[in-house]
Amino acid sequence: MDAADSDNNSALQITDPVYTLNFLFKGGPEIPTPFPECGFDVGPPDLLGCNPCACPPYPQGDPCAG
Numbered sequence: 001m002d003a004a005d006s007d008n009n010s011a012l013q014i015t016d017p018v019y020t021l022n023f024l025f026k027g028g029p030e031i032p033t034p035f036p037e038c039g040f041d042v043g044p045p046d047l048l049g050c051n052p053c054a055c056p057p058y059p060q061g062d063p064c065a066g
């Protein structure tokens with residue numbers, strides 16, 4: 001869910017695909033970090049979840065091991 005939140009406003013809305021398309025095809029503002037890499041949201045905490053197993057390598061250890 002967090003990965004789809006392109007404008008990082010903690011909500012999934014029609015503005016997210018519009019933001020992505022604006023970036024990709026119209027030179028709009030860049031998608032917030034960790035884009036373009038795989039990783040975790042470094043911004044303020046939000047209510048959208050992210051699968052911690054979806055993005056190796058894991059600098060703090062594999063959250064999906066064991």
Ligand SMILES: [Ca+2]
Binds near residue numbers: 009010
């Ligand atoms: Ca959003």
Ligand SMILES: [Ca+2]
Binds near residue numbers: 002008009010043
């Ligand atoms: Ca976010």
